[in-house]
Structures are given as C-alpha cells and as structure tokens.
Amino acid sequence: MEWLNDMALFVEVVKAKGFRRAAEATGVPNSSVSRRISDLEKSVGLRLLHRTTRKIELTEAGQIYYERCRRIVDEARLAHEQLGEMLAQPSGVLRASLPVDFASIFLAPLIVEFARLYPGISFEFDLTPRKVDLVTEPYDVAIRMGEPEDSALIARRLASLPGQLYASPRYLAQFGTPQDPTELSQHECIGFPKSGLWTLHKDDETRQVQVGGRFVLNSVGMIRRLALLDVGIILMPREVVAEDIGRGLLQPVLSDWQGSAVPVYALTETRLLPAKTQKFIDFLRERFEARVKA
Template structure:
C-alpha cells in the first residue's frame, strides 16, 4: 500500500513537473511531498527526477516509470471508488475548464440540473478562452469547441454536442445594407466573425450543394457572445447557432439570413487526459452527452 501511495504522489509530480503545484493538488506541503519522492527513489534505487530551483525534469528512468505508474494509479483509483460506493454516491470536487460563451448559453442549465441530481459533488469552474494544460493542471476535463486536439497523444476526446451554424443579422442592418439573396452577396456586407471560423472564406451548404465564398470581415472577435451582440446592434452579419441567438430571435432583434444556407456544424468535445475516469467525471460527461445530444464517439490522438 505504501508503494502505491508513492506511485500516486510521483505521478502527480511527473504530470505537473512542479512540486508546489503537485503538493497543492494533493493537499500536502511541498517538503512532505519531496521527502516522499526521495523515499520512493531510495526504495527502488533509481533516480527519477532532476531537481533544480526552477523546474523538475524526468530522468529517462523516471519517464519510463511514469508511463507504467500512471495506468496503475488510475486503475487503483477507479477500483477504490467502486469499493467505497462512490460510483453509487459520487462525491468530491469536479474541476472543469470551458469556453465562457458555451458555459453561459449551454452548460449553465445542465450544470444546475446535474448539481441537483448529485448533491455531494462540488465544482471548480474555469470559464475563459485560455486552453488549460490537462497534463500539468489539476482539471478533470476541459470542454472545447472545434476538432479534437491533435496533441498531446495522451488526451482523449469525447464528442458531447454538434452545433449547427447559421447566418444572422438585425432587421435594421438589412434595411440599409446591399441586397442579400445569394451567398456571393456576402462579399458586399459587413461581417462579425468569431474565433474558430475561417477569416478569409466560408463554405456554405444547402443540402447536398456547397459553395466556397471569399469574405473580408471587418470585426474579428474571440467571443461568439460579442458577435451576437454586435449583430443585434445592426453592425453586420454574424455566424451563430440557434441556442446562442434564441433570445434575440424571439424578440426580433435578429433574424436568419440566407435561410437555405448554413456553415458546417461545429463539434464540442469533453477532453480528458485518460480513459479511466472517476465516477463523478464519467457521470458528468454522460450527462452532457444525454442533454446536449452528443454522438457516442471517443477519439484518442
């Protein structure tokens, strides 16, 4: 049991390559953690880490040991959860990173429902554009819009949603703008383009037909919410999904334009650094897929 505990501590240090971060995640002091790692190295008779005042690097033996220990520790955690009944009564803290627009418009009601269903689970939520490092930071999962990540190879992506995307503008903008009857007419319009959408050209689809349209966006943004707000103010045309635009559609501030045409849907993935998920993480991912209509697909890069 002591050796397994050493493995658990070592895996966290190897993941973060930082004793302080690892100690914070494990709930112990850096000095205690350092003594335990030193005891592990003494126990197995091999140097696992190169330590300096600024960083920690794995030795060749340490890298090999980490690759073997990580799976052992994950399997032990899953087995321990099952034995102590956490699978039936999940508890603990669920740490999630997510895009702010998706969090507000999609995840907030799902999170509220999940929290009511599982009252023993606490949440630490990081909503923003920053892409957290799941290997170095103590997050259970990250929600990301767009293609599954190509690197690092240890990440696992589970698709939880597929968002349709259409073109929207305000009646006030359309009243004073050039005619808009065909995708080619977009070249004469002001466009509000959010991140994740090609800046130099779009491919629009009408059933089996498709058309590549060159565009020149005046507003380039990193927020779909801001793109929606600008379109509602009559600034130009935005690419949005129905859920993001629902309030403005209901109030008449926005309307769909070129309604026969749309952009390719954008996938949303739950990203983890392992296939072996804790009970609370597995439950949450399954809950998201059920509520958001995600396909049952797992991609490991």
C-alpha cells in the same frame, strides 16, 4: 507494499509541480513527502526528479516512471470509485475547462440542471481563453468546440452544431436582407481570422461564398456582440444566439442554408474516468442529442 503509496505520492508531486503543494493537497507533511520520494528513487535505483529552489522537473527516467505510475493510480482510484458508486452518488470536485462564451450562454443552464441531479458534486471551472494542459494541470475534463488539436488526449464527441446566418433587424432594415448566398459578398460579414470563405449547405447543394467585412476577430462573444450592435451578418451555431433570437434582437438570414457543423468534444487525459466526470460527459451528450432531435 509501501512503495505503492509512494508511487501515488510521486504522481501527486508531479501534478502539483512541487513538494509543498503536494503536501497541502494530500495532507502529508512536507518533510515526509520529500523523504518518501527520495526513498522511492533509492528503491528504483534512478533519479526521478531534478530539484531546484524554485521548481522540480522530471528526469528522462522520471517521465517514463510517471506515465506508468499515473495509469496504475488511475486504475486503482477508478476501481475504488466504481465500488463506491454502489453505495452513494458521485461526489467530489469536478474541475472543468470550458469555452468562455459557449459556457456562459449555452452550458450554464445545463450545468445548473446537472448540479441539481448530483448534489454531492461541487464545481471548479476555468473559463479563460487559454487551453489548459490536462496532463500537468488538475482538470478532469475540457469542453472544446472544433476538431481536437492534441492527439494524445481522449476525445469524446458530444454534438455537431450547424452554423446559421443571423443579423439584427436594424442592420437588415438599413442594408437589406440577402435572398441568395451570393449576395453575402455585398454585406458586412463578421467572422474569425482566415474565415473569408463561408461554406453553406442546402439539401444536397453546397455553395462557397467569399465574404468580407471590417471586423475580423477570434472571440465568439465579441462577434455576437457586434451583430447585436447592427454591424453585420454572422455565421454561428443557433445555441450561441438562441437567447437573442428569442428576444427579437437577432433574426435568421437565408434560413434554408446552413454552415458546416461545428463539433463539440469532451477532452480527457485518460479513458479511466472518475464517476463525477463520466456522469458529466454522459449528461452533456444526452442533452445535446435531445436538443438536436427537438
């Protein structure tokens, strides 16, 4: 059943977006990769790839075939790994896409702890603002804040982080400390685009407050930085600013009130996960739950 190996090679070619990179990833000579994919096309009786000098593209039949082959290859790999776990700890390279600011501020110490628990795993992280394509790019998992947009991906909720209000001591000394949510409309509030209405909760009471300010932006790190520079009040999960609070650079405002919880998800392309990925997701979920209970 030689064609089973060719199916796995076909999956690698599609993921690598080319014969040369697939050859480098698998260690199979480039000429052999091309020949084996041609043989596979002959065996199924349909062209699977459009080839140009610059790239390859899936035909309609190739797209259908790729989805089936990918599932078969994933199941075979998982069966192999699950048996391997009986003899050794998870190993390999864990490729993950992480939110830039949340990762550097909050996830970094958790990742270090995880790395100490599993010395056989090495790491490759993407911390750019772009959203990686888990289907076509070689990433095992993406950690995302907010509700998932792509329903085709498998989403596993790790935590829900309530937002809280913070400002620098110097800002509050200069402009005063709000005593009621309605007073926020009189302050500089730093937020994301289209977030001019903040929803706050206290026990069973909910308030919606219209807020505004001179700074509106889409970067958690920059919002945090502006608050540290005494520009205004922010609504942010405590986990993002915990270090600043500990150093006295930010302090809670209206501490009895909380913003709506921000969900954190682990996104994967498939439910069939290698041990390294499953362990990483389980570890993060356990640590998040422990922090919530603390």
